[in-house]
Amino acid sequence: MTTATALDTLRPKLAAIGQDHLLAFADTLPPADLDHLSTQLSGLDLDALPALIDQYVTTKPEPHLPKDIQPAPYYPNDPTADFRPWDQPHFRAVGEDLLRAGKVACFTVAGGQGTRLGYDGPKGCYPAGAVTGKSLFQFFAEAIGKTGHKYGTTPPWYIMTSPLNHDATVAFFKEHDNFGLDAVMFFPQGVMPSFDMQTGRILMADPHTLATNPDGHGGSLKALKVSGALDDMRARGVEHLSYFQVDNPIVKVADPVFLGLHAAAPDSSAEMSSKMLAKAYPEEKLGMFCVADGTLQIIEYSDLPMDRQRERLPDGRLRFLAGSPAIHILSVAFIDKLNSDPRFALPYHRAEKKVPCIDAATGKALTPDAPNAVKLERFVFDAMPMAARSIVYEANRDDEFAPIKNAEGSDSPATSRDIQTARAARWLESHGHAIPRDADAKCRCTIELSPATAIEAGDLAGTASPDLAPGKEVAI
Numbered sequence: 001m002t003t004a005t006a007l008d009t010l011r012p013k014l015a016a017i018g019q020d021h022l023l024a025f026a027d028t029l030p031p032a033d034l035d036h037l038s039t040q041l042s043g044l045d046l047d048a049l050p051a052l053i054d055q056y057v058t059t060k061p062e063p064h065l066p067k068d069i070q071p072a073p074y075y076p077n078d079p080t081a082d083f084r085p086w087d088q089p090h091f092r093a094v095g096e097d098l099l100r101a102g103k104v105a106c107f108t109v110a111g112g113q114g115t116r117l118g119y120d121g122p123k124g125c126y127p128a129g130a131v132t133g134k135s136l137f138q139f140f141a142e143a144i145g146k147t148g149h150k151y152g153t154t155p156p157w158y159i160m161t162s163p164l165n166h167d168a169t170v171a172f173f174k175e176h177d178n179f180g181l182d183a184v185m186f187f188p189q190g191v192m193p194s195f196d197m198q199t200g201r202i203l204m205a206d207p208h209t210l211a212t213n214p215d216g217h218g219g220s221l222k223a224l225k226v227s228g229a230l231d232d233m234r235a236r237g238v239e240h241l242s243y244f245q246v247d248n249p250i251v252k253v254a255d256p257v258f259l260g261l262h263a264a265a266p267d268s269s270a271e272m273s274s275k276m277l278a279k280a281y282p283e284e285k286l287g288m289f290c291v292a293d294g295t296l297q298i299i300e301y302s303d304l305p306m307d308r309q310r311e312r313l314p315d316g317r318l319r320f321l322a323g324s325p326a327i328h329i330l331s332v333a334f335i336d337k338l339n340s341d342p343r344f345a346l347p348y349h350r351a352e353k354k355v356p357c358i359d360a361a362t363g364k365a366l367t368p369d370a371p372n373a374v375k376l377e378r379f380v381f382d383a384m385p386m387a388a389r390s391i392v393y394e395a396n397r398d399d400e401f402a403p404i405k406n407a408e409g410s411d412s413p414a415t416s417r418d419i420q421t422a423r424a425a426r427w428l429e430s431h432g433h434a435i436p437r438d439a440d441a442k443c444r445c446t447i448e449l450s451p452a453t454a455i456e457a458g459d460l461a462g463t464a465s466p467d468l469a470p471g472k473e474v475a476i
Contacts, residue, residue, distance in 0.1 A: 003031070003038045010038075013046050018201065021360040025207035033208035040210050044193065053200035056350050057374045065303055071320050072289035072296055074276055074392040075261055083315075091260030098259050099151040103239040106144055106155045106253050107224075109217050110137075110169065110246040111162030111189045117407050122165040125172050128249040128404055130417040131448035131475040136404070137172065139249040141179030143451035146459070147254050155254050156183035156236055158229050160220050163188050183236075187227035190215045194355045194373045203357040203373055211357050216377025217245070217326070218346045225339040233332050240270075241335065243328040243380070248403045250420060251327065252395075252455065261393050262329040269388035271334035274381070275395040276322035282310045286323025287381070289392050296390045298324050298381040322392055324381065325401055334387065344386050346378040399423055399457075417446065424449040424476065427457040428466075436470045444470040 007026060014020040022041060026034060055061070079088035098104050112123040119126050124140075127133035141157075148154025161169045166188045178184050191212035193202040203211035215222070220243075224230050233241070240259060244251045252258070255275075262273035276289055283306070287298040301309070304320065311319040338344045355373035357366050366372075384390050395401065402419035405411040424447035425435045436444040445468050453476055454460045466474050 003035050006038050006042060007034070010041050010046075014041070017046060017050050019046075019049070021201060022204065022210065024360055025363060029208050037208040037210075040212075052348070052376070053195060056348050056376055057195045057197070057200045061350060063303065065299075066292035068293050069299065069304065069308070070291045072276075072291050072322050072392050074289065074322050074394055075265070077394040077396050088257060091264060092257045093260065094264045095256030095259030095261075096151060098240065098263060099147065099155070099254060099256060100153055102153040102155075102237055104155050104254050104259060105158060105233055105236070105238040105241050106140070107158045107160070107220075107241050107243045108140060108246055109160050109220050109243070111160060111165065111214055112246060113165055117404065117413070122161070122169045122172065124159075124169065124246045126404065128413070128416060129448050129475070130420040130446055131473045134450075135172075136246055136249055138176070138179055139451055140251075140253055141181055143251075143253040143455050145180060146451050146453075146455045150455075150459075154181065154183070155242070156185070156233070156238065157181060158185050158187075158224070158233075158241075160223055161186055161188050162214055163191065185227075185229055185232060187223055187229060190219045190223050190226070192219075192376050194353070194357075194375055197352060197372055197374050201360070203355055204360065205356070206358060207363055211355050211373070213353075213355075213375040214377065216349070216379055218378025218380045218382060220380060221330075221335050221338050221346070221383065224335055230332060230336060230339075239332055241330050241332060243326075243330060245326050247405055248325070248401060249416065250400060250402045250423065252400055258393050259329060261391060265391050267389055268391045271331050271387035271390065272384055273329045273391045273393065274384065275325060275327040275400075276392050277325050277395055277397050277401060278321050279318055279323045280397075282306065282318060284323060286325070288320050289322040289324060290320065295385045296392070297385045322394070325395065325403075326380070327395065328380065330383070334383075338383055338386065344383075346380075346382045348376040348378055351375045351377065398426070420449070421445075421447045427454065427460055428463075428468075430457050431460050431463065433463075433465050434468070436468060446473045448473075448475045450476065 011023055014022055075086055076084055079086050110124045114121055114123045114126045117126060124137040125135050128136045128139060144155055144157055170186050192215045194211040194213050196203055205211045242254045262268055263270050279286060285301050287300050290299045309320050313319050352371040353373050353375050354368045354371050359366055402416040403411045404413055404416045421443050425443040429435050438444055466476055468474060
């Protein structure tokens with residue numbers, strides 16, 4: 001079908017749903033621009049647009065807070081905890097068997113740019129090492145390689161980029177020879193059109209380009225399907241996907257204990273499981289795992305009244321303790337069901353934003369000084385209530401969480417370096433290595449521990465003592 005024929009077919013369909021302005025400049029466009037516009041328009045689900053606009057754009061959904069909200073049960077990181085002891089060696093063995101059998105893959109959501117960090121490039125390329133400055137991507141690659149070394153099978157790695165950073169990400173990996181990994185697959189995140197807040201009409205960035213926005217981390221589940229990644233996993237015998245975001249250099253990329261709980265815990269359907277962090281204080285801005293109206297789900301910190309977030313148990317722990325760091329395991333079969341069964345379609349979330357666009361009548365560029373558009377996105381955690389039985393496992397915050405989100409202050413490169421050093425020092429001390437510390441017990445040198453050396457403390461057994469003189473910077 002020629003571009004002209006395709007547009008002739010689309011024109012009455014667009015007119016029927018009030019979106020024919022998208023072709024206002026088609027007759028004046030050069031062939032390449034016309035092809036680009038035709039491709040974008042052909043990718044729209046025109047039949048679904050009217051209901052979507054009515055539900056989320058021209059109508060502003062009222063926030064709904066469930067009436068019955070209870071703290072979510074979880075498996076504590078300490079398996080001997082009085083409130084819920086559990087058999088950690090058993091579940092670790094289950095997870096290790098899955099890794100040896102090649103049934104696990106890793107999935108990194110890496111569509112963001114390093115703009116907030118003052119870095120011009122994909123966020124995964126950002127230098128995160130406390131000493132070497134190695135990139136976030138290299139941390140994950142080394143951890144995946146170490147996992148393969150320990151268990152005899154290296155998990156394949158799937159990386160979701162964005163249209164903005166896809167080419168730069170692929171080029172970065174090519175420059176570094178995929179960091180020695182054989183099975184790495186890249187695919188871009190999907191996009192949604194941006195809608196005029198008042199009329200529901202799709203905005204245009206220029207006469208041949210729709211204004212679009214990324215479809216949210218929940219869109220990653222659709223991207224896995226349409227990219228062919230799910231088919232690739234099935235061909236490799238992969239059954240479970242370890243999901244993590246791009247900003248945490250010390251994340252456990254394929255945690256055998258977590259995998260075992262996901263696959264074999266009696267209260268898990270082995271469809272979707274999540275890690276939690278114990279909130280450091282009530283006001284910490286983490287979504288909270290809750291059981292709401294009988295269903296496990298995440299409630300945003302801004303939605304739950306603060307007096308409830310400050311409630312404490314008799315032992316002093318926060319009652320609503322379980323915060324989400326966006327670390328999950330999903331089964332390949334569950335992801336497929338979310339894509340193929342309309343009953344399991346993720347809901348959209350509405351955000352009002354300022355979106356530069358053109359006037360649909362004149363083509364004049366418009367730069368709004370107030371929100372003019374609605375962006376729609378999906379969140380991956382909305383899949384959790386769709387699992388038959390979903391579990392939560394507590395991560396060791398000190399060992400697994402050193403995110404780099406902000407240029408300064410909390411969750412910054414400086415705090416990440418401190419956490420990396422503190423973790424390395426603890427792990428070395430557990431094997432008898434002396435650590436120089438000041439009066440406040442803070443390590444007096446900077447230590448970067450490569451995941452190729454250790455992804456858990458036990459991997460350091462038999463390691464030679466490094467020179468950890470005060471003030472030194474040491475990479476191990």
